């Protein structure tokens with residue numbers, strides 16, 4: 181019943197899902213028009229020529245790094261998270277290309293134990309220097325707290341804001357490390373589907389303009405937070421490293437990456453699952469978003485997967501129906517979400533009250549509440565049926 185009436189017949193987006201509407205045939209805006217875009221999602225296609233040019237550039241960069249090998253202490257910096265992609269890239273740089281990268285990790289305070297274990301296992305086998313920066317944790321904590329309490333958009337998810345601001349800070353910390361050590365290249369292991377903001381290279385003008393958020397000027401933040409962002413002096417001196425995303429151009433197959441990191445014992449079997457290394461902040465933002473907007477940011481990504489593989493629709497609709505009530509009630513990743521709320525000093529109840537206040541101001545409130553109830557209903561009916569007559 182649910183999926184036939186309220187969910188797009190081609191993908192999995194519900195009617196009224198942050199600006200998404202179903203037409204009389206039951207098809208959503210994105211399925212009825214391949215060029216449709218909104219603030220949360222647009223299909224990004226990288227042309228063959230652009231991809232080829234970027235690959236040629238990467239090959240030149242590799243040769244340059246190899247030629248300068250030994251002349252400077254490190255050939256490049258790798259932003260290292262302990263996830264499967266940055267682990268596999270580390271292996272590629274060292275074992276395939278013969279380079280000496282410096283692995284740099286900026287701890288957000290919410291790294292999972294699995295990610296930390298992965299790092300330990302990997303670094304006993306790949307002989308590279310590793311810098312773990314932990315002094316930035318209080319700034320990350322403030323950044324999250326600020327967004328959880330000041331997100332007041334009726335158009336876009338908290339998860340989008342949090343992920344953008346958080347990754348800007350991570351990038352910024354790693355780039356500052358490169359400036360300090362005069363290392364010309366910074367690499368991140370983003371996978372080929374992570375192209376919403378950047379393809380292959382983070383352009384320097386954006387690095388300068390976009391990374392330092394205006395909210396830093398609010399009294400909520402102080403100089404201890406500012407220190408993690410690029411200073412005017414660093415920008416004026418102009419020796420910014422190039423920031424590159426090699427997996428956007430070199431061969432990448434998720435299954436091969438998992439096999440590589442597991443077979444070399446960098447990551448224990450079953451621990452390469454992105455859901456396990458995904459940070460707890462994302463899980464908490466998902467709880468916020470589902471209760472606030474009756475949907476989550478990743479639904480757009482899953483919907484696009486379904487559009488590309490229609491036979492997977494059934495599986496995803498089932499996943500949606502099973503996980504929605506759990507997310508709404510904080511039963512999905514409960515421990516992680518609760519730990520996050522503890523760390524930013526708020527109870528689940530306070531957070532729900534805050535979400536409710538925001539929801540009450542939203543002109544789409546009625547539609548959102550209808551969708552939330554649709555996702556909850558399934559469970560209620562079951563519970564009623566479970567009582568013997």
Ligand SMILES: [Zn+2]
Nearest residue numbers: 188191208211
């Ligand atoms: Zn659709």
